[in-house]
Amino acid sequence: MTNKLDISYSAVMARRAEIMKKAVGIDYEKFIINGIAFDYEKMMKEVGYSIEEVQKIQAETCVGNTPLVELKNINRLIKKIAPKGKGARIFLKDEATNPSGSFKDRRAAVSVYHAQKLGYKGVIAATSGNYGAAVASQASKRGLKCIIVQECYDSQWRGQPEILEKGRACEAYGAEVVQLTVGPELFYYTLRLLEETGYFNASLYSPYAIAGIETLGYEIAHQMKELTGKYPDAVVVTHAGGGLITGTARGLKKAGATETKIIGASVDLRGLHMASDNDFNKKYFTTGHTGFGIPFAVFPDRSDVPKNAARPLRYMDRYVLVTQGEVFYVTEMLAHLEGLQRGPAGNTSLTAAIALALEMDEDQTIVVNETEYTGAGKLPSAQLTFAKKMGMIVKRGDPIKEDKPGKVIAIPEHPAQIGVIEYPVEEMKKSYLKELIKRENRKEFNETELKFLEEDLRASREEILRWIEEVGEGIR
Numbered sequence: 001m002t003n004k005l006d007i008s009y010s011a012v013m014a015r016r017a018e019i020m021k022k023a024v025g026i027d028y029e030k031f032i033i034n035g036i037a038f039d040y041e042k043m044m045k046e047v048g049y050s051i052e053e054v055q056k057i058q059a060e061t062c063v064g065n066t067p068l069v070e071l072k073n074i075n076r077l078i079k080k081i082a083p084k085g086k087g088a089r090i091f092l093k094d095e096a097t098n099p100s101g102s103f104k105d106r107r108a109a110v111s112v113y114h115a116q117k118l119g120y121k122g123v124i125a126a127t128s129g130n131y132g133a134a135v136a137s138q139a140s141k142r143g144l145k146c147i148i149v150q151e152c153y154d155s156q157w158r159g160q161p162e163i164l165e166k167g168r169a170c171e172a173y174g175a176e177v178v179q180l181t182v183g184p185e186l187f188y189y190t191l192r193l194l195e196e197t198g199y200f201n202a203s204l205y206s207p208y209a210i211a212g213i214e215t216l217g218y219e220i221a222h223q224m225k226e227l228t229g230k231y232p233d234a235v236v237v238t239h240a241g242g243g244l245i246t247g248t249a250r251g252l253k254k255a256g257a258t259e260t261k262i263i264g265a266s267v268d269l270r271g272l273h274m275a276s277d278n279d280f281n282k283k284y285f286t287t288g289h290t291g292f293g294i295p296f297a298v299f300p301d302r303s304d305v306p307k308n309a310a311r312p313l314r315y316m317d318r319y320v321l322v323t324q325g326e327v328f329y330v331t332e333m334l335a336h337l338e339g340l341q342r343g344p345a346g347n348t349s350l351t352a353a354i355a356l357a358l359e360m361d362e363d364q365t366i367v368v369n370e371t372e373y374t375g376a377g378k379l380p381s382a383q384l385t386f387a388k389k390m391g392m393i394v395k396r397g398d399p400i401k402e403d404k405p406g407k408v409i410a411i412p413e414h415p416a417q418i419g420v421i422e423y424p425v426e427e428m429k430k431s432y433l434k435e436l437i438k439r440e441n442r443k444e445f446n447e448t449e450l451k452f453l454e455e456d457l458r459a460s461r462e463e464i465l466r467w468i469e470e471v472g473e474g475i476r
Contacts, residue, residue, distance in 0.1 A: 005195070007192060009188055012188055012191050012195070016187075016191055016304075019191050020201065020304060020306070022194075023124075023194040023199065023201035024200075025114075025200070026047055028305070028306040031043040031046075031307065032307075033448055034448040034449065035448070036449050036452065037449045037452035040307075040455070043307065044210065047206070048211035048309075050211075051214060051215060051218055051251070054211050054212055054214065057113045058105075058110070058215060060113075061105075061109050061138060061141045062098075063098055063099060063105045063106055063138075064215050064216075066093060066095050066097045066098060066219070068091055070091050071090045071091070071337075071338055072338075074337055075087075075357075077337065081416050082358045085361060085362055086360065087357055087360075088356070088361065088364040089357075089362075089364075089365050090357055090365075090366050090367075091366070091367045092340075092350065092368045092371060093219070093368065093369050093370060095216070095369075095371050096343075096373045098134075099137050099141075100133040100137035100169070101130065101133065101169075101372060102134060102346065102371075103244065103370045104134035105134045106212040106216055107209040107210070107247070108135045108202065108212070109138050110208045110209065110212035111123070111202040112135065112139050112142050112144060113142065114200075115142075115144060115200035118200065120144070120198070120200035121197075121198070122146060122197060122199040122200070123139050123144055123145075123147075123200045124146075124147045124148075124190065124197065124199045124203070125202045125203045126149040126150075126304075127149075127203065128150050128163045128286045129166060129286045130166060130345075132148040132167075135148065135175075136170040136173035136175035140173050140174050146170075146175040147178065147197070149178045149180065149190050149193065150163060150166070150170075150179045150180065152167065152181070153182070154181065154182055155181055158281055160281060160284065161382040161386050162286055162343075162345070162377050162378050162383060163286055163377075164377050165375050165376060166377075167179060169375070181277075184275075187304065190304075201304070204243075204304055204305055205241060205243040205246070205309045205310035209243060209309065210309040213243060213246070214251035215251060216370075217235070217248035217250060217257075218251035218252070218254055219251075220248070220257075220367050220369060221251070221256065221260075224257075224365065230365075231255075231257035231259070232257070232366065233365050234262075234364070234367070235252065235262055235368075236265055236353045236356065237349055237370075238264075238265055238287075238288040238349040238369075239264035239266050239293040240266070240287040240288050240292040241287075241296045242293075242296045242297055242311065243309075245310075246311055246312055246314070247310075248262070248369050249262045249314075249315035262315050263316075263317060263320065263356065264293065264316045264318070265320050265348050265349045265351070265352035265420075266288055266289050266292075266322075266348065267323065267324055268289075268290055268321040268323055268324075268405060268421055269291050269324075270290050270294075272291060273291070279406060281386075281390050282392070282406040284324055284383040284386070284387055284409075285327070285345040287345055288345045288348045290321065290423075294431075296310065297313055297316070297428050297432070298431035298432045299439075300313075313432060313457050314455065314458055316425055318422075318425060319424075319425050319428065320356070320420035322348060322351045322399075322418075322420060322421070323400070325410040326351045326417075326418050327345075327347050327348055327351050328344055328380045328383075328409070329351075329412045330347050330350055330354065331347045334347060340371070341374050342371040342373070342374055343371075343372040343374040343375075344378065344380055346371045349368045352420050353366045353368045354415070355418050384409070393408045393409070394408075395408065396410070396413050397411070397412075397413065398410065398412070398413075399418075400417070429457045429459060429467065430467045430471050431471075433464070433468055433471050437472055443472040443475070
């Protein structure tokens with residue numbers, strides 16, 4: 001008689017490393033050099049795919065080669081309110097034209113292709129966002145089965161319109177959708193499904209997922225060179241788990257755009273805990289906010305793969321925050337002025353770009369690297385109606401002064417009220433080191449580890465040693 005596996009929470013979590021190894025098909029141990037140090041570029045080269053290979057894979061399922069358009073009417077508005085000599089031109093990479101409606105088709109295309117190549121019969125992804133629809137769409141194209149696990153409801157079984165919308169999209173592509181309440185059961189249940197089905201884990205950021213996003217940066221560089229004769233001065237990237245920044249930056253560099261500044265942008269939801277039942281429905285974007293953006297930058301290996309291929313601090317030059325009210329306002333602006341109705345979460349980077357354009361010179365260019373599809377549950381009207389039901393105050397006013405995460409959504413009264421909140425990248429690098437010291441329970445690192453930290457934080461040895469001393473003082 002075959003012994004049944006213990007499926008208690010503690011037993012499943014104890015087996016997670018074994019489960020994940022079988023479900024991802026990567027031996028991460030071969031890339032570990034010493035202690036915390038691992039060979040990131042070797043991992044990306046040996047496990048990932050080249051730009052040319054990814055382009056071929058994505059072309060098979062009609063992913064990529066999305067339009068890059070100048071936002072001419074918004075740019076005219078910017079010129080009217082910008083100081084003399086300021087007002088950079090904004091271009092938008094319209095990723096909503098991908099099969100399932102977002103840039104996440106890029107990483108899903110490669111992940112699902114890889115699963116098929118390795119002989120898996122199906123794929124599983126744990127996500128409440130657009131990635132679920134992308135995986136479901138690509139699985140249908142490749143003839144694989146698909147299960148999407150969604151963190152969907154609070155303890156009162158109240159679901160956000162945007163999350164419910166995405167669940168319906170996954171089902172439309174033929175996926176089985178498992179919807180859970182907020183909490184630790186998401187990872188536990190995903191591990192159980194992976195173990196029971198033997199399916200491929202398409203979640204989060206493996207090397208081939210990042211390789212899938214590299215084509216986005218690569219296309220931006222070439223399209224801007226063709227349209228304007230030069231690479232963009234800045235690319236603004238909505239920052240959540242770090243994969244979009246990592247992949248876009250790597251693609252830009254591979255195309256030759258080595259001087260382009262990479263600016264991360266997130267919705268300011270500081271103070272709200274994304275895994276808290278109380279706070280879960282006080283946010284109205286499922287991604288692209290500080291609840292993911294900051295934790296995944298300062299502790300990238302918190303993810304469900306041993307070594308996360310998303311390493312945003314290797315590439316991010318600047319990090320800015322915007323408010324929910326500003327994003328809702330810009331979503332309406334994009335629809336009214338440019339005739340592009342796109343989902344609010346994807347407009348986070350556009351909101352930041354408008355504010356940044358006002359401080360940049362008029363001969364400079366900014367690319368907003370994504371849009372996302374919209375639908376009934378993703379429209380501002382649906383999200384703001386739900387916000388009011390959850391006790392939020394929705395008002396017109398100056399967002400920088402009046403917005404309060406979890407309490408007040410302040411929608412601008414004039415475009416000049418669109419601004420950004422600077423979040424120092426150096427502070428995130430210090431937090432990274434603080435997390436590392438606590439996790440490793442030591443404050444000293446050998447030569448190999450320090451060299452790795454120089455690369456992972458894009459910082460000098462002197463800066464790293466100074467930061468370690470600074471953040472280590474309060475840790476016993």
